[in-house]
Amino acid sequence: MPKQILEGSRAVALTIKNIKPAVVSAYPITPQTHIVEDLAKFKSDGEADYEYVRAESEFAAASIVAGASAAGARVYTATSSQGLLLMAEVVYNIAGLRLPVVMTCANRGVSAPITIWNDHQDAMAVRDAGWIMLFAENHQEAVAQHVLAYKLAEQTHLPAMVNMDGFVLTHSYEPVVIPDEKLVRRFLGETRPAQDNLLDPAAPKTSGAFAAPTHYLEIRQALNDDLEKCLALLPGLAADYAKLFNAPRAAAPAAGDNGLLEYYGPRAAKTVIAVMGSLAGTAKDAVDEYNRGSAGKKNPAAVLKIKCYRPFPRAALLKALGRIRCLAVVEKAVSLGSAGPLALDIMSAWPSQRPLIIADFIVGLGGRDVTQEKLINIIKQAPKNNRQVKFIS
Amino acid sequence: MSRDLTAQPSSTNNNKTGGWRTFKPHTDYDQCVGCGLCARICPENAIKMMDWNGQPKPKTDYDFCKGCGLCAAECPVKAIKMELEKK
Amino acid sequence: MKQIRLHGRGGQGVVTAAELIAIAAFLDGREAQAFPSFGVERTGAPIEAFARISDTPIRTREHVYQPDVIIVQDATLLDAVDIAHGAHKNTLVIINTAKPPAAIKLPVPEKNIFTVDATKIALEIIGKNLMNTVILGAFAKATGLVSLAALKKAVMEKFSDKGPEITDKNLKAIEQAFKL
Numbered sequence: 249m250p251k252q253i254l255e256g257s258r259a260v261a262l263t264i265k266n267i268k269p270a271v272v273s274a275y276p277i278t279p280q281t282h283i284v285e286d287l288a289k290f291k292s293d294g295e296a297d298y299e300y301v302r303a304e305s306e307f308a309a310a311s312i313v314a315g316a317s318a319a320g321a322r323v324y325t326a327t328s329s330q331g332l333l334l335m336a337e338v339v340y341n342i343a344g345l346r347l348p349v350v351m352t353c354a355n356r357g358v359s360a361p362i363t364i365w366n367d368h369q370d371a372m373a374v375r376d377a378g379w380i381m382l383f384a385e386n387h388q389e390a391v392a393q394h395v396l397a398y399k400l401a402e403q404t405h406l407p408a409m410v411n412m413d414g415f416v417l418t419h420s421y422e423p424v425v426i427p428d429e430k431l432v433r434r435f436l437g438e439t440r441p442a443q444d445n446l447l448d449p450a451a452p453k454t455s456g457a458f459a460a461p462t463h464y465l466e467i468r469q470a471l472n473d474d475l476e477k478c479l480a481l482l483p484g485l486a487a488d489y490a491k492l493f494n495a496p497r498a499a500a501p502a503a504g505d506n507g508l509l510e511y512y513g514p515r516a517a518k519t520v521i522a523v524m525g526s527l528a529g530t531a532k533d534a535v536d537e538y539n540r541g542s543a544g545k546k547n548p549a550a551v552l553k554i555k556c557y558r559p560f561p562r563a564a565l566l567k568a569l570g571r572i573r574c575l576a577v578v579e580k581a582v583s584l585g586s587a588g589p590l591a592l593d594i595m596s597a598w599p600s601q602r603p604l605i606i607a608d609f610i611v612g613l614g615g616r617d618v619t620q621e622k623l624i625n626i627i628k629q630a631p632k633n634n635r636q637v638k639f640i641s
Numbered sequence: 642m643s644r645d646l647t648a649q650p651s652s653t654n655n656n657k658t659g660g661w662r663t664f665k666p667h668t669d670y671d672q673c674v675g676c677g678l679c680a681r682i683c684p685e686n687a688i689k690m691m692d693w694n695g696q697p698k699p700k701t702d703y704d705f706c707k708g709c710g711l712c713a714a715e716c717p718v719k720a721i722k723m724e725l726e727k728k
Numbered sequence: 729m730k731q732i733r734l735h736g737r738g739g740q741g742v743v744t745a746a747e748l749i750a751i752a753a754f755l756d757g758r759e760a761q762a763f764p765s766f767g768v769e770r771t772g773a774p775i776e777a778f779a780r781i782s783d784t785p786i787r788t789r790e791h792v793y794q795p796d797v798i799i800v801q802d803a804t805l806l807d808a809v810d811i812a813h814g815a816h817k818n819t820l821v822i823i824n825t826a827k828p829p830a831a832i833k834l835p836v837p838e839k840n841i842f843t844v845d846a847t848k849i850a851l852e853i854i855g856k857n858l859m860n861t862v863i864l865g866a867f868a869k870a871t872g873l874v875s876l877a878a879l880k881k882a883v884m885e886k887f888s889d890k891g892p893e894i895t896d897k898n899l900k901a902i903e904q905a906f907k908l
Contacts (some may be wrong), residue, residue: 253754255747361646364766386787416789419743420763421750423785529787617765619790660804661737661772663847663857707772725851727826728803 249428249493256387256417259424260326260352260410261286263391265296266429267398267436269324269350271316273301273309279328279364281354281418287324298324306331310338310351317347318455319448320441322398325349328414329356329363332370336377339407343378343471345456346445348401348408350394355525355580356414357614365615366414367580368525371557372589378471380408380478381558383524385510387424389555390417392489395427396507398436399485400478405442406471411557413526415615427493435492476559482507483564504568508561511568513550514539519574519627520550522594527578527611527618528553534623549627554590562597574605576630578623580612587637607633611640654705658685662708664723670698672720679712679721688712729782730873733792735811736801739771741860744886745799746777748864751882752874753781761786774809781873795819797871801846801863803827812836822870824863842870844905853901854894861898865905876906 254262261283264272272291274284290296299316303309306327313323327335332353342349353371357363375381380400384390390412397408412418427435447455459467486507504511510528513520513535523531531551538544552568552575554561569575577591586592591608598604607630612618622640629638668679675697680688687705690697701712713721732749736742743764750762762779778792793814800811803825812821812834822842823832829841844866846859854862861883868879880899887895 253751253760415766416763420761420789421747422761423754423759526789530789533788617791619793620788658772660802660808663851725848728824728847 249425249431251423251425253421253423254387254426255282255419255421256390256412257282257354257419258286259387259391259426260394260412261290262426263394263432264324265290266427266432267324267395268296268322268429268433269298270321271299271301271313271323272325273303273312273316273323274325274327275303275306275309275331279331279354279356279414281326281328281352281414283326283352283354283418306334307338310335310342310349313349313351314338314342314345314347315447317342317349317441318345318446320439320446322402322439323349324351326352326354328354329358329370333358333373336374339374339379340377341456342407344467346405346442346471346474348398348405348439348441350397350401350407351409352394353409353411354414354418355411363614364414366416367613367615368411369581369613371409371411372581372583374409375558375589378406378475379558380404380406380475380556381411382408382556383411383554384413384417385526385528385553385555387417387420387422391424391427392486392493393555395432395435395493396482396485396489398439399489400482402436402439403481403485404474404478405445406475406478411525416526425493431492435489479508479556479559479561479564482556505555506564508554508556508564509568510553510555511550512553514548515550515570516548517550517572518547519576519630520552520569520572521576521578521623521627521630522552522554522590523578524554524557524590525580527580530618530620531578531623534620535627537620538624538627543628557590557593560593560597565594565597566599572604574607574631576607576609576626578609578611578618578626580610580618582610582613582637582639591637605631605634607631607635608637609640610637613639616641657704658707659702659704662706662726664708664710665703665726666701666706666708666710666713666721666723668699668701669720669722672718673698673716674718674720675699676717678715678717682711682715684709684711729780729784729786730796730871731792731794732779732781732797732799732867732873733795733814734777734779734799734801735805735809736775736777736860737771737805738773738775740775740801741858742775742777742801745801745860745864746779748861748879748882748886749779749781749867749874751886752864752868752878753779755878755881756875758783759785763789765791774805797822797867797873799863799867800824801860806832806834820871822863822866824859842866844908846905849901849904853904854897858898859901862901862905865902866908868902869906869908876902 750760753760846862850859
């Protein structure tokens with residue numbers, strides 16, 4: 249498995265090709281990624297034998313993969329921004345029906361006003377749908393998370409969404425190792441659909457048709473419980489993945505990374521910045537620079553990168569953060585009228601007897617660049633902004 | 642600005658596109674017969690027919706001409722030449 | 729780490745040029761990154777793209793604010809965009825223009841300005857004003873950040889689906905610019 253320099257979208261497309269889904273469906277027009285463009289080309293060039301269905305909308309694309317998945321096929325789709333919003337109804341259905349659909353979301357902002365650029369508002373619009381939601385820092389992590397997403401989805405019969413920052417990752421070039429086809433096959437095995445849940449024209453049945461008030465609540469609770477079980481599964485699967493694929497060192501996960509989250513920096517850090525996605529790379533450079541200065545020597549900073557956002561890794565988070573005093577949540581989304589979704593999740597996980605200053609910084613909406621300088625300012629400001637939501641322009 | 646997202650009509654004219662040219666059209670008025678085809682064909686509406694001593698002649702607005710060369714290609718008397726613009 | 733900022737207009741292959749720099753640096757055995765900063769998605773709009781070259785893995789994703797090299801694909805942008813922003817005393821500026829460095833008004837020392845009439849070379853050799861690869865020949869020569877061999881190999885890889893004729897013309901144009 250040689251290291252190559254690739255566009256992020258191409259790296260994911262090559263990985264999906266090696267994962268060998270039986271059905272790929274996508275709507276080809278903006279907001280879409282090069283991933284499905286590449287997958288369509290692989291198919292037309294005879295390099296792949298999945299069924300490629302060009303849909304007439306994202307709603308249709310999601311419905312097509314839902315149907316194929318319900319019939320037992322391994323499936324793939326990708327979307328972004330308004331495309332994900334148009335899929336929203338089907339996204340909920342896919343989770344409710346326990347279909348192991350895997351989708352890439354190239355994270356972008358939402359209208360109005362029209363924006364094509366990166367932030368996490370699209371993914372946050374469907375965070376409550378019942379999907380496993382992973383966020384990637386770089387190309388290598390994105391390709392690993394796609395393989396893991398299939399493993400986790402097919403093992404738990406739940407859908408998984410791999411989030412990678414639009415443009416920042418999807419359109420950037422960097423060195424990456426594509427998971428080898430044979431190793432992927434060994435890691436994933438054949439997809440084994442849940443037999444009792446399988447749609448088959450030879451033995452017709454109905455899936456997810458109707459639940460009265462006497463049953464609906466328990467069904468949703470079971471979905472919640474099963475989603476939470478992924479928290480126990482993912483670290484082990486991530487370790488298996490690392491063992492199988494880590495031949496080149498570049499592909500090995502960093503120390504402090506358990507598949508759910510990664511802690512980067514000194515254990516004794518006083519201030520930790522919590523981030524998701526590609527922002528983690530810039531944040532790591534920012535804390536290194538901050539820790540070299542006099543303020544950082546006295547009160548070192550660290551980065552907490554949430555890799556698995558749904559289910560939310562409460563216990564792992566509390567363990568990783570140890571005895572910190574101040575947490576700066578830096579996020580590319582906001583629940584308008586409230587606060588940033590990541591900050592809300594962390595606040596709800598934090599035990600009341602452990603004192604913590606938690607400050608919420610909304611950054612990068614609609615593709616605004618988040619610089620190291622901004623992040624260092626956030627580290628400095630955070631202790632004075634307890635329980636406040638600040639938009640960083 | 643952050644509340645009123647309505648764009649005013651014609652505000653795209655604030656964005657002058659003449660700088661995109663590689664080749665610049667030059668019209669030879671002696672050859673030009675004033676047929677007006679260039680003005681009609683221009684995709685940017687950058688050519689207007691003007692009255693030139695009682696004769697209709699085209700005038701190119703170089704603030705907006707992108708140098709596509711359609712006018713030169715269509716001119717029936719080859720009165721328009723595309724020349725490399727020095728930058 | 730060396731940071732490169734490219735300025736051009738939509739349709740001029742600015743993003744491709746940044747990618748070619750990263751691919752060439754990678755082929756030279758170095759770590760590299762390239763990414764675009766799209767403006768509005770239309771032909772002619774000013775666009776920036778960025779590349780980084782380093783001997784250690786590159787993590788940061790911020791735009792390039794203190795460029796070591798600035799590449800300007802379209803000289804008309806000198807009047808429209810603050811090309812030199814963030815430039816330091818050793819920043820090299822490579823401009824596609826017919827003018828000599830002395831005629832370029834930029835707040836950087838004249839000795840750091842390199843001009844190349846990449847449009848002329850592109851029109852002569854490629855037959856169209858596709859000068860994004862051409863100016864990279866000048867970039868390789870002026871900065872030494874990527875080798876000519878790696879740059880040519882990068883073009884061959886990237887343009888593999890465009891056919892041998894277009895690829896060869898681009899290689900010839902790069903060599904021409906490298907000679908100047």
